[in-house]
Amino acid sequence: ERGIIVSNVPDFSTEEMADHVLGMILLLGRQIPRMQKYMMEGRFAQARTESLQLRRLSNLTLGLVGWGDSAIAVTRRALPCGLQVIATRRDLSKPSPEADELGVEMVELDDLLTRADFVSLHLPLSAGTRGLLNRQRLALMKRGAYLINASRGDIVDEQALAEMLHSGHLGGAGLDTFGVIEIFGETEGPPTHPVVTAESVIATPHVSALSVDSSRIVATGSVQNLVCVLNGHMPPPDQIVNRDVVPRSPLKPYDPALLQE
The missing domain is CATH 3.40.50.720 (NAD(P)-binding Rossmann-like Domain)
Structure with missing residues (x-):
């Protein structure tokens, strides 16, 4: 909404x-x-x-x-x-x-x-x-x-x-x-x-998802999603939970080139 x-x-x-x-x-x-x-x-x-x-x-x-x-x-x-x-x-x-x-x-x-x-x-x-x-x-x-x-x-x-x-x-x-x-x-x-x-x-106390590698991936992925939005683009489609959302500010489609810089 x-x-x-x-x-x-x-x-x-x-x-x-x-x-x-x-x-x-x-x-x-x-x-x-x-x-x-x-x-x-x-x-x-x-x-x-x-x-x-x-x-x-x-x-x-x-x-x-x-x-x-x-x-x-x-x-x-x-x-x-x-x-x-x-x-x-x-x-x-x-x-x-x-x-x-x-x-x-x-x-x-x-x-x-x-x-x-x-x-x-x-x-x-x-x-x-x-x-x-x-x-x-x-x-x-x-x-x-x-x-x-x-x-x-x-x-x-x-x-x-x-x-x-x-x-x-x-x-x-x-x-x-x-x-x-x-x-x-x-x-x-x-x-x-x-x-x-x-x-x-x-x-085990809910640790099955945890490792050095998974922590790095989730941190990097989260920052990359923010980078996309801050540069006026949608995040990667497979990482959007509410895919039917109409952004309150117009955003361009996802651009992989943003994450290669």
Whole structure:
């Protein structure tokens, strides 16, 4: 209404998020945090006994909920590890050259949940995705399966997730985002919510997007957007959030030459 352009740098951390998700898959699949704990406690026989229950990645399936840039980046990392990859998205009928190229099968969400050994979320938080993985859908997951969430905590019913982790229905979770834990508050302290106290959980405080490289990209991209506007031009089209806006001051179309000076 006020003719203000809103811009962002949408893909600044795609690589970091994909690395983080794959790291959680590998740590959970081999139960490395638990084995390290047993090592430091001298429980060597128990570590060997429990390791006999693990399965090789090449016999497991990764299910991606959402099929955007981060999901595609995870797929490109997971396939060389031997994982079979399936995915779901809102419009399954929409063609996906990337899915065809990578051999990813597109399936309904409930089908994915019943088939996948790892379920990884790659969705924005919206009215349509809030609580998407509710108690009923979490119960569809295989016994012993793992949930990875580096998207938004409120996509999942975290109380139901906590119960299924503590009961052993789910084998574990890798969580980087939370709805029930205040990560960015003024005070800090050890979290006590049961969604992170289960021994089978790997939890990180919303850091999957962060690195020296992603920080540089988002800072540079933000400044470049400002440079465009201050020179009387629109920012790059893919970095405009409200693309239908009519600027309050007339702006020329985006000119890449502005960013080459």
